[in-house]
Amino acid sequence: MPPPLPSSPQGIRFPPNSTTLPSLEVGVFIDFNCPFSRKIYNTIVSLSSSNTLPNLHFVFHLVPQPWHPQSSILHEFGLAVHALFGSEAFFKYASVIFSDSQTTCFDDMTFEKSRKEIYAHLCQLCEGFVDSDGASKVTEFLSIKxxxxxxxxxxxxxxxxxxxxxxxxxxxxxxxxxxxxxEAPDISSGWTVEQWAEKLASV
Structure with missing residues (x-):
């Protein structure tokens, strides 16, 4: 039997729920536990708020890094939020986790925590946009039978x-x-909104 295939294209589009067809697609591979991914994510969010290229789409792709065991857990949780509640909720989660991960989800802060304990912490972070019923659905989605x-x-x-x-x-x-x-290897996580705009305008 062949391996399973995804039922939809990979990646999560930003801005969410955009109805335009992309003529310029930027794929951004990020890790929720990576401070440099946090920098580029925040810059792209700022860029999108002032974007003058109507057919520009960003597509975020998740890259859990195995040398940070908790990284897979952070991404599992994000995928559960996306599967259950859609792209808008996913990007709310992304913004929250990037704001929080450096203080509560790095290696030194999770070394003595179980998988379930990290899930519980992530549920708390999502209280602003996922109610208690929604949190229960996420917990069930992530449970091991x-x-x-x-x-x-x-x-x-x-x-x-x-x-x-x-x-x-x-x-x-x-x-x-x-x-x-x-691949555009010249693009750096340290780029400003202005550098991004100049690069995209040149394509």
Whole structure:
């Protein structure tokens, strides 16, 4: 039997719920536990608020880094939020986790925490846009059923698709940026909104 395939294109589009067709697509590979991913994410959010290119789409791709074990948990949670509540909720989660991760989710802060404890912390972070019923749905989505062995949870397959997507493109460092499918190695997480605008206008 062949391996499963995703039912929709990979990545999460920003701005969410855009109805325009992209003529310029920027793929941004990020890790929720990476401070440089945080910088580029915040810059792109600022850029989008003043964007003058109507057919510009950003697509965020998740890259959990295995040397930070909690990274996979942060991404699992984000994928669960996206699957259950859509893109707008996902980007609210992304903004919250990037604001919080450096103080509560780095290696030194999670070393003695279990997977369930980290999930519980992430649920608390989402209280502003996910109610208690929604948090229960996320918890159920991420639960490991007794007797299920090593089959994972409902986010496992989604996470595997993310990992396959970045591996076949040779993405290792976060953030990494592709413009219309081709890597743009000159783009830096330290770029300003003005540098981004100049780069995109030149394409």
């Amino acid at each position: 007794p007797g299920s062995g090593n089959s994972g949870n409902d986010a496992t397959k989604l996470l595997k698709f993310c990992v396959k997507f970045h591996r076949v493109r040779g993405v290792h460092v976060t953030p990494t940026v592709f413009i219309n499918g081709v």
